[in-house]
Every structure is written in C-alpha cells, then in structure tokens.
Amino acid sequence: QLHRRGFRCLHGVDGSAGMLERARSTGLYQELRLCVLGREVLPAPAEHYDAVTVVGALGEGQVPSTVLPELLRVTKPGGFLCLTTRSNPSNLRYKAELEAALEQLERSGAWQKLLAQMVEYWERATTEEESAQGTGYISGVVYLYQKCPVPHLEE
Numbered sequence: 001q002l003h004r005r006g007f008r009c010l011h012g013v014d015g016s017a018g019m020l021e022r023a024r025s026t027g028l029y030q031e032l033r034l035c036v037l038g039r040e041v042l043p044a045p046a047e048h049y050d051a052v053t054v055v056g057a058l059g060e061g062q063v064p065s066t067v068l069p070e071l072l073r074v075t076k077p078g079g080f081l082c083l084t085t086r087s088n089p090s091n092l093r094y095k096a097e098l099e100a101a102l103e104q105l106e107r108s109g110a111w112q113k114l115l116a117q118m119v120e121y122w123e124r125a126t127t128e129e130e131s132a133q134g135t136g137y138i139s140g141v142v143y144l145y146q147k148c149p150v151p152h153l154e155e
Contacts, residue, residue, distance in 0.1 A: 038063045123138060
C-alpha cells in the first residue's frame with residue numbers, strides 16, 4: 001500500500017532472516033537489515049527517517065515497549081511514527097504498558113498523538129477465547145504520532 005501511494009524509499013528490519021528473505025522477494029525495499037527490536041540499536045543514524053512504522057510486532061512476547069525511544073531516535077523532527085498493537089485478551093497487559101509508555105513520551109514533549117484508531121477486525125483469531133465476541137477476529141489499534149521538532153534556543 002505504501003508503494004502504491006508513492007513511497008519508494010523503503011527500508012525494513014526484522015529479527016528473522018526468513019522474514020527478511022520474504023520481504024526481499026517483493027522487490028519493494030531498498031534496504032533490509034537483521035535487527036532484533038528492543039535488544040539492538042536500529043541500524044540507522046539519528047533523525048534519518050521521515051516516517052517509521054511498526055506493524056504486527058508490538059505485542060506480548062514480541063517487541064518490548066521499551067523500543068519507543070529508539071524508534072524516536074531514528075525519526076526526523078516533524079516525522080511520523082505509525083505503530084500498531086492487538087486488543088485480544090492475551091495482549092491486554094502489554095497494550096496497557098505500551099499505552100502508558102506512549103503517554104509518557106507525549107507528556108515529556110517528545111511527540112504529539114495525531115490518532116489512536118480502533119480497528120474492530122484486525123486479524124483472524126487463533127482461538128475462540130481470543131475472538132472478539134465470537135466474531136472469529138481480534139481487534140487492534142493504530143497509533144499515529146508526530147515527533148516534536150527540536151525547540152530553537154532563544155538568543
């Protein structure tokens with residue numbers, strides 16, 4: 001979808017070499033790097049990207065919410081961060097931790113929330129217990145933030 005909307009300079013990271021090979025086979029990425037988010041520094045200089053997205057990785061047992069400052073580090077001032085998480089029962093503790101970390105960064109002035117959009121049918125549930133009211137799906141949330149520009153010092 002990003003490529004269809006004119007975004008042509010796409011870089012990707014993943015902790016799985018197999019997933020990187022799948023991404024490479026699409027021909028959409030200019031750069032793909034092996035990196036375990038939350039455990040390793042992102043392979044990019046500070047303030048490098050106009051936009052950073054994390055989709056399908058912010059969840060219980062996956063990427064820790066402590067990754068947020070590192071995502072901010074590689075985003076240009078004024079740049080955008082689009083993050084997602086699931087709202088299924090087994091992810092609610094993680095989601096609460098993530099949202100507390102998101103709010104703390106907003107209170108500190110690091111970024112501004114532009115959107116928190118609930119998505120009712122995020123993905124198929126793997127068990128009936130995870131299904132939202134028997135729909136066969138779990139819900140999720142898309143968060144969109146804008147990194148605050150560096151304030152100019154008064155002369």
